Amino acid sequence: MLTAAATARNILPEMKDRSAGIVVKGSRFAPSNFIGLMGITMHFERGAEIVAEEDPAEYVYQVISGTVRTCKLLSNGRRQIGAFLMEGDYFGMEARAVHCFAAEAITDATIHMINRNTAFAAAGRDPEIARALWDITARSLDACQQHSLLLGRKTALEKIGSFLTEMAERQGSHAEIDLPMSRQDIADYLGLTIETVSRTMTQLECAGTIALPTSRHVLVKRRQELARLSAC
């Protein structure tokens, strides 16, 4: 299957290094809105690969709707998910010429793609764009650093606690969480197995900290308790 970058290369050969490609007006999602003014928007079905590992890093991506995971496989099939990306989040803004992480749509997703060279060229002319590109990268770094802490030094219970707290915050709802990702995705994000994720969620439900009306729908009963478990 063709990845998004490969597809866009066919659609937009003439876009390279021009500062304005197909214009998408009034994007609400860019940290500074002008970044949303260049590039194209594409739709991906649940499960579709947006970026493959080792794809040339030609684009920066912003999630307009849906949820995306970035992931990397190790030799023996183990998988690490680097991040879950939701409305407004950027990905693919990395130092290397090829992407180290693949990106896949967890749900149907709308993604805005900006040519990297175009973005860097625009940054060369406009300091605000340069600063916006730096912000995107620095935010990814911040998220990655927090995640390292979790992976290196937290117990299964603390990992799940942190994860649910993070998801609640990102959804702007403190009592109700919708999980677009599977238990396996959560496990690969937290460095656990699917069984441990499942057991720990059950444990939190038994303790009355959360309720699980369905496996993808979490009600936070004792928010304080969950925050305490995060052990930051």
Added chain:
Amino acid sequence: MLTAAATARNILPEMKDRSAGIVVKGSRFAPSNFIGLMGITMHFERGAEIVAEEDPAEYVYQVISGTVRTCKLLSNGRRQIGAFLMEGDYFGMEARAVHCFAAEAITDATIHMINRNTAFAAAGRDPEIARALWDITARSLDACQQHSLLLGRKTALEKIGSFLTEMAERQGSHAEIDLPMSRQDIADYLGLTIETVSRTMTQLECAGTIALPTSRHVLVKRRQELARLSAC
């Protein structure tokens, strides 16, 4: 004890937002050399704290000589080391207004400090500086992503294998490694305990993969084997 940022605030109150402070000529260490042209150089003794957690993020730091660790403490005293920084490496270039990780000198170290506002102001005038700042951040991100993979999905043996391979590469020597950091530092970097680090090193020595003339000096006997163990 006063951290470096606090000290520099006293030394250099007049520097803020001026593009050239105390000039250090001919720095060989910046990715683009002009970044090395602003700021001051300070010396730190082994064990000194350069940045404290939650310090305001006023400076960007570059290691001129010596080794530095960035670290963060969790509630119950557990510690995660985010990175080991050596000659030429930058740290403190983060998204937030306060530093999330402390930085401490592992050996006596010479550090070049650049005022962040000064750097960003210069970036607003010179696209090459803006690009250099982005590069620094993107490199940190790359290192952090690789490290997440290690923390989340590698066994103790693979972690030690990856660590030794990384150190060998960074020292430009493929047969001999000098470890400036303690076993506890290595443990906190890899998400292990000191005992497991020690045991795993011994195990590699018994297997003939490495030799340990002293605990801080590693001879790589079978580089291929070590690389295979890294499981990337």
Added chain:
DNA sequence: CGGCTCCTTGACATCGCTCAAGTGTAGTGG
């Protein structure tokens, strides 16, 4: 209803942690 896929649960194994000695090794002072 059958056949998916995803999730949960149980029994057991194991890797890495905890606790507790014991062994260097470097530095200090006599």
Added chain:
DNA sequence: CCACTACACTTGAGCGATGTCAAGGAGCCG
């Protein structure tokens, strides 16, 4: 040069959190 101390590192024994393997349940869709 030799004690003495302090600190870093190693090693052993036992345990426990998490992984592995296997079975079964729940929801979904044709």
